[in-house]
Amino acid sequence: MGRAVRMGVGASMPVINSAVAINGIIIGTGKGGMEDCIKFLNQIVQYEEGLLAPGNFVQSTSNAVAAQVGMMSKNKSYNTTHVHRGHAFENAVIDAVMQLNEFPGSNFLLGGVDEISEYDYTIEDLDGAYKKESISNKDLYDTDSPGSIAGEGAATFLVNDQEQNAICQIAAINILHSEDESQVADMFQQFITTNLPAGENIDLYISGESGDNRTLKFYTVCEKLLNENTPVVRFKHMSGENATASSWALWLACHILQQQNIPSHMMKRVVELSSVKTILLYNNYKGIQHSFMLIRKN
Amino acid sequence: MSRIFVTGMGVISAVGNSVAENHKSLVEGLCGIRNELDLFPTKYANLLPFGQVRISTADLLKKLNVTEPGVTRTTLLALHALNEMLQDAGLSLADLSSSETALAGASTVGGMCLTDELYADANKNTNGSPYTSSYDCASVNMYLQKHYKMNGIINTINTACSSSANSIMYGAMLIQHGFAKRAIVGGVDSLAKYTINGFNALHILSSEKCTPFDEGRNGLNLGEGAAFLLLEKEEDIAGKKVYAELTGFCNANDAYHPSSLSDEGDGPFLSMQGALKLAKLSADKIDFINAHGTGTENNDEVESRAMLRLFSTPPAFASTKSYTGHTLGAAGAVEAVYSILSLIHQEVYPTLRFKKTIPSTGLIPVASYKKMPVQHVMSNSFGFGGNCSSLIFSKA
Incomplete structure (x- = not known):
């Protein structure tokens, strides 16, 4: 079993x-098993097909x-x-919502999984995903x-209705896919207006800030739309950045509640x-893929 | 729950670059599988037959007027099929970029068609090729989203060879559950040195043109292609050209083995049974099954057995993979288009090169083109990891 499969199954x-x-x-995963993928690729080259x-x-x-989970549990x-990069986990959530609408009373395993492998790290590094300088995770936002x-x-959840x-x-x-921060701000505002019940406040805002100065503008415009008394939490100095980091953020929201x-x-x-009852989560992946989740406890 | 209809189609495969060309090949029994792969260097280029799309990557770039760097053949095939579908459905650019228009695509190989480039990048033999953000499965729909400035929900599904059957299901559910007004659904895969060597390592590639459901079958041929369909709900189709209704769909898992199906075919049985249940149809109402029918020893026998379990007398069935090869993540969508063509033209397309019945099942696929009444067609797609999905399309 490759690393992603081991983490996901575990x-x-x-x-x-x-x-x-x-x-x-x-399951949502941005990359699946890249370690196995490149190992096989290296075999192709090494053994000349x-x-x-x-x-x-x-x-x-x-x-x-x-x-593997299906097989092990029969x-x-x-x-x-779902594998749509920074929306892989979000589409898994939407899928679960629809399945529960369709089949009331059922239970689903919902999860997000992504691995760091040497090869994928190299490709992402060439693509500019990681900082060139060495930093401590505590200094990520500075x-x-x-x-x-x-x-x-890997973060997994038992979901039902x-x-x-x-x-x-x-x-x-x-x-939403967008490179325009005003469009993102509009969606952020609209998401709150549409979904936050009248008379309720956002008790906590979880921001997906990643320390990448190319995506900071999105987090800045969204945060400005919040009441200035709203507590703000960041998590990527703990989880690191990857396509399904939002699944870790959802776990964090559950943990805080x-x-x-x-x-x-x-x-x-x-x-x-x-008391924290209502949490808003906004995440951005690579400056294009934005996601908004409202998490509540009664 | 809203009824879901198909109001646009586009396809590209080894048997044609459009729905019309594919239809002509299906009617005339023209096979697209050849021993002349020329997309990239591989020692299997002339040793094994492949269902290669008859248009080069350079010509696709030119024809589609794509000038940005980093766009792969997989993305180009998808764009080609999407453009045909958009023109066919007459969907305006405004509707396309509406937040109510979803895109649910599928791919298993994504940008890994560039196997040699991926090898160089992953092993740091370069300073970064133009493709460093193009290797994943999502890269195709990321491009399509940007190209058409789409603002609705965008997704990519990878459940191996059943991927695009699941993207069709997902799109239908996005409409039914209020996440979209309309959904563009489909899938794509292109030939890759990676998948050729993967399937070859599993010893399931035939050195001859595949012969699905034949006693002498000895494996599949890999193909490539793309297909997209436009799904809309009943309330929105007035005055539009309507090809078919998507009446049933189901996803089930065989939960048996990572790369082969269980003897009794529980996964295929459950996905076919579930699709019938959703469509509220009894088994005898299915007129034709576009089978998964890859031509491997395991699939065709198990699929036959599952059909025998579910249908007291299985309906007419055939595998169009004998024309196109196995297009992997595109197969569910390509074969959805073929199933709908059967409904439109009241005809069924044969399994090519069929000679002898598999003794243990006794099932004989349709072996020559014929006209027949077709009200309901089932389309099967089964993949590695036990991922089985069945769709039912009905005459609109």
């Missing part, structure tokens, strides 16, 4: 082994995580993999340079916190 099995029957497996072992090839397909129901720091991980015992509700989600506590190193704007 994070999925506790959900699979929870007491409920799972009616489907929905001779007789190759197929293991790396089979493991390299993006659907290997969902497939789950023959809905099984799919740098004024392009790129972020590499991240990896039962409010009782739920950690939180994913109340709304929307996504459960603990009602936030480590101080995550606070960008410290305001006296009363």
Whole structure:
């Protein structure tokens, strides 16, 4: 098993082994198993397209995580993999929302997985995704340079339409492709107006700021639209940047709602916190893919 | 739940660069599989047959007027099919960029068609080729989004060889659940040294032109292509050309093996059964099945067995992969177009080169072109990882 599959399976099995029957497996991954992919590619070149072992090839397909989880749990129901880069996890969330509308009372495994591999790091580095200078993760937001720091991980969730015992509700989600910050600001405002119930406040704002000075403008215009008393949290100095970092952010939102506590190193704007019930999450990937999620606890 | 209709189509494959050309080849039994791959250097170029699209990457760039760097053949094939679909449906640029228009695409190879460039970049043999952000599966739809300034939900699905059947399902659900007013759905894959060597390592590439459902079948041929369809709901189709209704779809998993199907074909059985249930059709109402029918020992036997389990007497069926080769992530969408052509023209296209029935199943595919009444067509797509999906299209 490649790294992404190991992480994905490792994070999925506790959900699979929870007491409920799972009616489907929905995974988002930007890259799937790049480590296996390039290992197989290197075999092709090294052995001049001779007789190759197929293991790396089979493991390299993006659907290997969902497939492996399905196989290990003998789950023959809905099984799919969304791979739309910085919207891979967001489309998985939208898929889960639709499946639950369609099949009330069912339960789904929802997850986001991406790995750091040597090869993918090289390609992303050539593409300008990472900072050229060496920095400490604590200084990520104080740098004024392009790129972020590499991240990896897997975050999985048991989702259903039962409010009782739920950690939180994913109340709304929307996504947008744009390189224009005013369009993003409009969408941000519209998302809040449409989805925040009248009389409620955003108790906490989670910002996907990545330390990349090329994408900072999007975070700046969005943050300006918030009430100045709204506490702001950043997380990419912990998770690093990758296509499905928003799945880690959703886990963080759940964790904060459960603990009602936030480590101080995550606070960008410290305001006296009363109880946190409503969280807004905005994330941006590579200056083009934007996502908005509203997470609530009653 | 809104009824979903198909109001536009575009396709490019080894048997033609348009819906009309594909249709002509299907009717006339013209196979697009040849031993003359010339897209990139590989030792299998003349050793194995492939379903290569008969237009070079340079000509695609020129024809589509694409001048930006870093655009791959996979993206160009997709753009070619999308442009045909847009023209066919008469969708305006304003509607295309509306936040209510979704794009649900699919690919398994993405920009990895540039296997040699990827090798050089990944191993740091370059200072960065123009393709460093073009290798992933999403790169195709990222380009299409930017090219047409699309503002709706954009997605890419990769469930191996069933990818674009799932993107069709996803698009239909985006409409039914209020995330979009209309959805552009489909998929693309181009030939790659990567996939050729991968399938070859699994010993499932035939050295001859494939013979789906034949006793002597010995593997599949890889192909390439792209197809897009426009899905709209019943309330929005008045006055428009309507090709078919998408009445059923289902995704199920075989949960058995990473690269082969279980003996009894639970995944294929469940996906076909689920699609019938959603369409509220009894099994005997299906007139024709556009089978997955890759030509491998495992798939064709298991798919046959699953058909025998579900249908007391299986309906007429055939595999158009005998024309195009297996177009992987595009197959579900390409074959959706072919299924709809069967509905429009009330005809079915045969499995080419069929000679002898598989003894253990006794099933005989349609082996010659024929006119017949077709009200409901089922289209199957099964992939690695046990990912099985079935669609049902019905006469509008």
